[in-house]
Amino acid sequence: xxxxxxxxxxxxxxxxxxxxxxxxxxxxxxxxxxxxxxxxxxxxxxxxxxxxxxxxxxxxxxxxxxxxxxxxxxxxxxxxxxxxxxxxxxxxxxxxxxxxxxxxxxxxxxxxxxxxxxxxxxxxxxxxxxxxxxxxxxxxxxxxxxxxxxxxxxxxxxxxxxxxxxxxxxxxxxxxxxxxxxxxxxxxxxxxxxxxxxxxxxxxxxxxxxxxxxxxxxxxxxxxxxxxxxxxxxxxxxxxxxxxxxxxxxxxxxxxxxxxxxxxxxxxxxxxxxxxxxxxxxxxxxxxxxxxxxxxxxxxxxxxxxxxxxxxxxxxxxxxxxxxxxxxxxxxxxxxxxxxxxxxxxxxxxxxxxxxxxxxxxxxxxxxxxxxxxxxxxxxxxxxxxxxxxxxxxxxxxxxxxxxxxxxxxxxxxxxxxxxxxxxxxxxxxxxxxxxxxxxxxxxxxxxxxxxxxxxxxxxxxxxxxxxxxxxxxxxxx
Amino acid sequence: xxxxxxxxxxxxxxxxxxxxxxxxxxxxxxxxxxxxxxxxxxxxxxxxxxxxxxxxxxxxxxxxxxxxxxxxxxxxxxxxxxxxxxxxxxxxxxxxxxxxxxxxxxxxxxxxxxxxxxxxxxxxxxxxxxxxxxxxxxxxxxxxxxxxxxxxxxxxxxxxxxxxxxxxxxxxxxxxxxxxxxxxxxxxxxxxxxxxxxxxxxxxxxxxxxxxxxxxxxxxxxxxxxxxxxxxxxxxxxxxxxxxxxxxxxxxxxxxxxxxxxxxxxxxxxxxxxxxxxxx
Ligand SMILES: Cc1cc2nc3c(=O)[nH]c(=O)nc-3n(C[C@H](O)[C@H](O)[C@H](O)COP(=O)(O)OP(=O)(O)OC[C@H]3O[C@@H](n4cnc5c(N)ncnc54)[C@H](O)[C@@H]3O)c2cc1C
Ligand SMILES: Cc1cc2nc3c(=O)[nH]c(=O)nc-3n(C[C@H](O)[C@H](O)[C@H](O)COP(=O)(O)OP(=O)(O)OC[C@H]3O[C@@H](n4cnc5c(N)ncnc54)[C@H](O)[C@@H]3O)c2cc1C
Ligand code: SF4
Ligand code: SF4
Ligand code: FES
Numbered sequence: 001x002x003x004x005x006x007x008x009x010x011x012x013x014x015x016x017x018x019x020x021x022x023x024x025x026x027x028x029x030x031x032x033x034x035x036x037x038x039x040x041x042x043x044x045x046x047x048x049x050x051x052x053x054x055x056x057x058x059x060x061x062x063x064x065x066x067x068x069x070x071x072x073x074x075x076x077x078x079x080x081x082x083x084x085x086x087x088x089x090x091x092x093x094x095x096x097x098x099x100x101x102x103x104x105x106x107x108x109x110x111x112x113x114x115x116x117x118x119x120x121x122x123x124x125x126x127x128x129x130x131x132x133x134x135x136x137x138x139x140x141x142x143x144x145x146x147x148x149x150x151x152x153x154x155x156x157x158x159x160x161x162x163x164x165x166x167x168x169x170x171x172x173x174x175x176x177x178x179x180x181x182x183x184x185x186x187x188x189x190x191x192x193x194x195x196x197x198x199x200x201x202x203x204x205x206x207x208x209x210x211x212x213x214x215x216x217x218x219x220x221x222x223x224x225x226x227x228x229x230x231x232x233x234x235x236x237x238x239x240x241x242x243x244x245x246x247x248x249x250x251x252x253x254x255x256x257x258x259x260x261x262x263x264x265x266x267x268x269x270x271x272x273x274x275x276x277x278x279x280x281x282x283x284x285x286x287x288x289x290x291x292x293x294x295x296x297x298x299x300x301x302x303x304x305x306x307x308x309x310x311x312x313x314x315x316x317x318x319x320x321x322x323x324x325x326x327x328x329x330x331x332x333x334x335x336x337x338x339x340x341x342x343x344x345x346x347x348x349x350x351x352x353x354x355x356x357x358x359x360x361x362x363x364x365x366x367x368x369x370x371x372x373x374x375x376x377x378x379x380x381x382x383x384x385x386x387x388x389x390x391x392x393x394x395x396x397x398x399x400x401x402x403x404x405x406x407x408x409x410x411x412x413x414x415x416x417x418x419x420x421x422x423x424x425x426x427x428x429x430x431x432x433x434x435x436x437x438x439x440x441x442x443x444x445x446x447x448x449x450x451x452x453x454x455x456x457x458x459x460x461x462x463x464x465x466x467x468x469x470x471x472x473x474x475x476x477x478x
Numbered sequence: 479x480x481x482x483x484x485x486x487x488x489x490x491x492x493x494x495x496x497x498x499x500x501x502x503x504x505x506x507x508x509x510x511x512x513x514x515x516x517x518x519x520x521x522x523x524x525x526x527x528x529x530x531x532x533x534x535x536x537x538x539x540x541x542x543x544x545x546x547x548x549x550x551x552x553x554x555x556x557x558x559x560x561x562x563x564x565x566x567x568x569x570x571x572x573x574x575x576x577x578x579x580x581x582x583x584x585x586x587x588x589x590x591x592x593x594x595x596x597x598x599x600x601x602x603x604x605x606x607x608x609x610x611x612x613x614x615x616x617x618x619x620x621x622x623x624x625x626x627x628x629x630x631x632x633x634x635x636x637x638x639x640x641x642x643x644x645x646x647x648x649x650x651x652x653x654x655x656x657x658x659x660x661x662x663x664x665x666x667x668x669x670x671x672x673x674x675x676x677x678x679x680x681x682x683x684x685x686x687x688x689x690x691x692x693x694x695x696x697x698x699x700x701x702x703x704x705x706x707x708x709x710x711x712x713x714x715x716x717x718x719x720x721x722x723x724x725x726x727x728x729x730x731x732x733x734x735x736x737x738x739x740x741x742x743x744x745x746x747x748x749x750x751x752x753x754x755x756x757x758x
Contacts, residue, residue, distance in 0.1 A: 185698055187515060187562045224564040226698055230501050252700035256712060263705055263712065263731055265738045272701040280521060280695075286749055289521040289546055291742030365734030412699055414717070 022127040023052040030345035034315045037199045037283055040342060041105070046084075049134040053081040055119060056126050063116035064128060070096045070462040074113060074128055081131060090139035093132060096465075098171045099164055101140060101206045102193060103458050104133025106305075108336045112458070140209050146216055153177035155475055158242040160227045160415070163191020164457045165448025166248030167214060168464030169471075174217045176472055181242075183225040188279060191250050192449075193457070195279035196271070198309050200316070201339075204278075228418035233444060244443045244471045247430060248464060251409040251449035257301070261359030262405070266295060266367045270302070270310045270406035277313055295402025297321045299370055301356055302406030303328065308339040310404040311348045322348050325398070327355040327375050327388040353377070355388065357395060359403055370398045409454050419444075429453055437467035438474065445471055480563040483536060485556050489617055492542050492587055493552045494528070500535025502527075502565045508594040509571030509689070509721060512537065513697040515562035516550050523547050524694045524716075526591040526666075527566060537565075540590035540619070546746035553754065567697045568720050571664070571687075573598035578661035580604040581653065582628075583646050583675060585611045585667020589619040591689065592666045597627055599664070605629050607653070607660075611646035611667070615639035647674045660684050665724065669733050676724030686724035690715045692732060693739070706732050 026042040027033070033040050044052065062075040072093050080089035093100045107113070109129040117125035157173050159166045162184040170180045188194045190207040215221065227233060227249075236242045254269035256262045273292070276282040280290035294317040300310045303326035314322045324343070326333060329352050333340055344350070351372075358371040374394035377386035411428040423431040423440035430439055430446040437445045447463030449455055472478060486494040502512065511526045529538035543552045554560070573595060580599045584592035589610050600606045608628040612618045613636045625631045632649045633641025642649055646667070653660065663686040665675040672688040679686045692704040692715040699717035706715055709726035713719065 185564070186696070187564075224562050225501075226564060226567065229566055229698075230505065252698075254700070254702045256702065256705075263707060263728075263735065265734050269702040272695055272703045275695060275701055281519075285742060286746055288519045289550075289746055291521075291739040291746070293739060293742070364737070365731065409700075414698065 019123040020055065021124045022130070023048045025127075025130055030342075030347070033200065034312070034346035037316060039203050040200050043137055044130055044134045049081055049131060050084070052127050053078045053131060056082075057119050059118050063118050064113050064126070067116045068113040069456075069459050070465060072097050072100075072113070072132070077135065078126070078128075078131060081135060086135050086138040087142060087144075089135040090144070093135065097458070097461065098168045098465075099210055099457065099461055100132050101136035102164070102202060102210065103461070104129050104131075104136055105202050105206075106197060106336075107458050108456060110337045140206070144213065146213075147175065149175060149217065150177040152179060153476075155179065155243045156181070156241055157244045157246065157471060158183060158236045158240075159246045159248065160233070161185070161191060161248040161250060161448075161450075162189035162211070162221065163248055163250050163448060163460060164193060165250075165450075165460035165464035165467075166191070166246065167210065168461040169246045169248060169447065169468045170219045170464075171214050171217065172465055172468035173471060174214070174219050176468070180219045182219060182221040183227050183231075184221060184223050185226040186279065187223050189221055189223075191248075195275045196306065196309070198274065198278055198313055199283075200312070201309065226414065228414040233415065233419045233422075233441075237443060243475055244445065246464070246467050246471065247415060247439070247444065247446040247450055248448045248460070249412060249415055249450045250460075251429075251454045252412045253410045254405070255408045255410055256405055257356065257407060259356060259358050261361055261367070261370075264359055264361040264367050264403075265365040266293065266402045267359055268293075268402070268404050270300070270306045270404050271409065273310055273404050274306070274313065277317070283317065292317060293402070294319050295367070295400065297400045298402045298404065299323050299325050299351075299356075299398060299400040300404045300406055301325050302408070303332070304334040304406065304408070305336060305339055306408075307404075307406035308335045308343045308348075310406050312343055312346055314402075314404070315346055315348065319402070323351050323398070323400075324348060325351045325354050325356060325370075325372065327353065328385065329353055329377060332385050351398070353388065355390065356403075360397070367401050367403055370400050370403060371395055372398055409449075411450050411453070415450075427453060433470075436470035436473065437463065438470055443474065479559040479561060482554055482556055482558050482560065485554070488540065488590075488619055491544075491617075492540065492590075492619060494538060494540045494590070495551075495554075496536045496538050497560060497563060498535060499537045499563050499565070502563070503530045503532050503535045503537055506530050506537070506566035507570030508573055508598045510566035510568050511697070511720065512539070512563055512565035513567060513694065514539075514547075514551065514560060514564075516547065516554070517561050520550065520561065521547055522562070522695060522697070524567070524691075524697055526689070527594070528590050529594050537563075540587065542587040545743050546750045549747070549750050549754075564697065568716060569718070571595045571598065571721060573602055576603045577685075578604065579607065579659060580662045580664060581607045581609065581650065581660055583609045583611070583650065583663065583665040583667070583671075584620070584624075585646055585665070585671040586613070586617065587619065588665075588667035588671075588689075589624065592664065593620050593623060593627075595664060595666075596624070599662075600627055604662075608632070609634065609646045609649050610641075611635070611671070613637065645674070646671060647678045650675060650678050654678065654682060654684070662687065663724075665689075669729055669736065672724060672727075673729035676727065676729070680725050683725075687721045688724040688727060689720045690722060690727065690732060691720070691736075693736060706735070
């Protein structure tokens with residue numbers, strides 16, 4: 001925050017009001033919500049949205065827009081809110097972002113659109129994410145009109161995966177007249193939105209509504225189709241008549257640490273833990289058959305959104321004590337600010353500058369403790385963040401009986417392994433032409449986490465959009 | 479939705495089903511598996527592709543009712559639908575190669591799973607020896623089929639009601655001590671069986687493949703539930719396997735991990751049996 005520097009200003013100059021805060025978001029009480037799976041943040045009322053929107057300066061040179069990876073026309077949609085044209089505001093956002101109800105909830109706004117907001121120089125920035133969520137929820141509740149589509153152009157595109165990159169790409173292509181089929185490995189659409197991000201942060205009904213909208217536009221979804229296994233990319237093109245393919249298969253393979261004890265029975269990847277709970281509804285066991293396992297004292301290794309989600313889910317499943325174990329300091333936590341706050345309010349403890357060195361088990365292979373070492377921050381590394389260095393001799397044991405590993409995901413290798421000629425980097429990500437989104441194989445495009453490594457919903461959506469443009473150009477020359 | 483075209487009760491705890499899944503039948507290979515979710519509230523669980531018919535577009539599964547999900551599947555009848563049927567997953571068995579003499583071993587329900595792989599070994603020109611083991615005579619599976627297929631066929635039962643009184647390893651050790659030249663042993667069955675088969679062949683360094691049955695959730699490499707140490711390295715059974723060199727598998731770790739959800743599985747099974755009857 002900026003310090004007050006006009007204390008000695010002459011009387012006649014107008015007193016500057018104190019910095020304002022965002023209109024507060026109504027939320028479930030932390031000690032109630034940490035035991036249920038209902039959404040934490042309840043959303044603005046109309047009055048609250050108007051109050052927040054009215055603070056926007058409607059800047060001549062709105063900096064906010066440049067902070068959004070897909071350049072949502074923030075200034076104009078906020079202006080429409082001020083005129084109470086909520087449906088129009090939603091359509092304005094949808095011009096560039098097909099998943100506003102999702103992005104309004106999960107974008108790291110503090111490092112994206114809200115970061116450069118001019119109003120935010122002196123105050124808390126305009127709550128762009130909350131406003132986006134408000135209009136998107138309004139539009140969903142009031143029935144969004146289906147746009148008039150151009151006649152089918154006779155060309156078929158296959159979209160692999162149904163995460164935000166794929167959903168966006170499919171939506172844009174169907175609106176251009178393509179026949180679009182999504183192939184999804186799971187039995188439900190949404191990718192990480194369905195299996196990763198928990199119900200209490202992103203209700204699955206919202207994801208389903210976005211998908212149903214696409215289906216109404218004519219997108220077909222084939223579930224239970226693991227491409228590379230049931231059908232390869234080349235078979236789709238050569239035998240099944242797809243003119244182009246978009247690969248939006250995400251970064252779904254969990255990383256583990258190279259320390260002893262990683263395969264103990266009560267060590268889980270965040271992916272397994274969250275998929276059981278979110279996609280398979282294990283939190284409704286035994287009505288749903290998928291079991292979960294929860295300890296009394298849970299440690300979650302990692303500091304990103306995935307780690308926060310695993311920690312908060314652990315509390316909701318009944319763990320008595322949950323701690324985040326992260327090797328850097330608080331300022332480097334990669335999670336969204338709001339998630340860190342929410343986790344803290346709910347009772348998650350943070351053990352920072354700490355790195356596990358061994359997980360200790362009993363004769364049944366169950367976790368009975370975790371040895372860690374204290375860390376200090378050294379010089380910045382390639383990522384620009386200060387490198388954590390172990391402090392020699394500082395090992396100590398943390399008393400835990402379950403560990404969730406949330407240290408990131410790598411690209412799933414099934415598609416690269418089964419698609420000869422598809423160029424990948426040494427990290428296993430697919431290499432594309434930055435401009436068109438096309439891979440080393442003509443007609444095969446890619447975008448999202450499979451290209452960038454684990455990133456964000458909106459950057460994946462942006463990549464899907466760009467690839468849709470690339471595909472259109474490739475197939476029509478336009 | 480995937481229709482059950484026929485159902486056969488093989489013994490008191492084992493059922494066979496033929497399921498319409500033309501896209502999978504078109505491309506699957508022996509040794510691969512499918513992930514099944516019976517209905518909307520069901521869990522995902524793996525079953526091996528026990529047979530397939532490319533022309534008819536069908537997949538055959540053989541399964542033992544050991545808990546809620548397999549009981550639920552077993553309660554379905556011909557004409558009923560399975561909600562989700564995903565495959566073919568995992569790496570195929572290395573059956574294209576001619577090894578020489580292959581010993582294929584099936585324990586319990588494993589005999590059904592071994593059958594198509596054994597058949598492929600035979601078709602590749604190997605001398606095929608099969609060992610069919612079960613606790614008791616009425617639990618023996620695929621006995622006649624195995625007999626017809628094999629150059630040599632042995633039966634073992636734990637209680638001596640049929641064939642050799644003993645375990646599959648009893649016959650295997652005999653073959654080895656007779657000095658028979660064996661080029662490959664392929665074993666599918668309960669984890670302890672696969673562990674002892676691997677121990678039996680270790681001294682002579684006979685190449686031994688086992689098909690691991692770790693707990694799986696997605697079956698596509700995105701959850702790590704199926705991870706197991708093989709040769710000191712972490713492998714995901716669903717994508718790197720399910721077959722591995724038996725001499726390198728950490729079977730004790732695998733056995734521990736199979737117990738991860740025991741408590742809740744017992745609750746599910748109890749609930750099912752209370753509702754539908756049947757003793758456990
Ligand atoms: C727990 C968690 C919390 C997160 N929180 C946030 C957040 O708050 N804000 C944010 O911006 N980002 C967050 N992220 C990151 C964000 O969700 C991802 O960056 C984004 O979902 C990537 O989108 P995608 O379309 O590239 O892939 P994904 O969402 O990963 O979707 C890929 C889809 O492809 C399918 N697939 C994979 N292989 C195949 C195949 N061979 N055949 C067919 N289908 C296949 C998968 O089943 C999946 O459905 C979070 C991620 C996780 C895991
Ligand atoms: C690649 C593979 C192929 C298999 N093929 C066959 C087959 O052809 N025929 C057959 O009868 N069985 C097979 N199995 C085992 C089968 O998946 C389990 O018996 C089944 O999942 C048990 O579920 P349940 O709810 O009936 O019993 P539960 O009471 O839930 O479990 C009984 C035991 O089965 C194991 N198990 C539970 N859930 C899973 C799961 N999701 N994935 C794997 N194992 C689990 C655990 O050890 C558990 O203790 C295979 C397993 C694997 C990994
Ligand atoms: S999509 Fe995300 S970054 Fe862009 S304006 Fe909306 S909330 Fe901000
Ligand atoms: S920069 Fe901030 S104040 Fe200016 S138009 Fe954008 S949201 Fe409004
Ligand atoms: S079952 Fe999930 S990675 Fe193998």
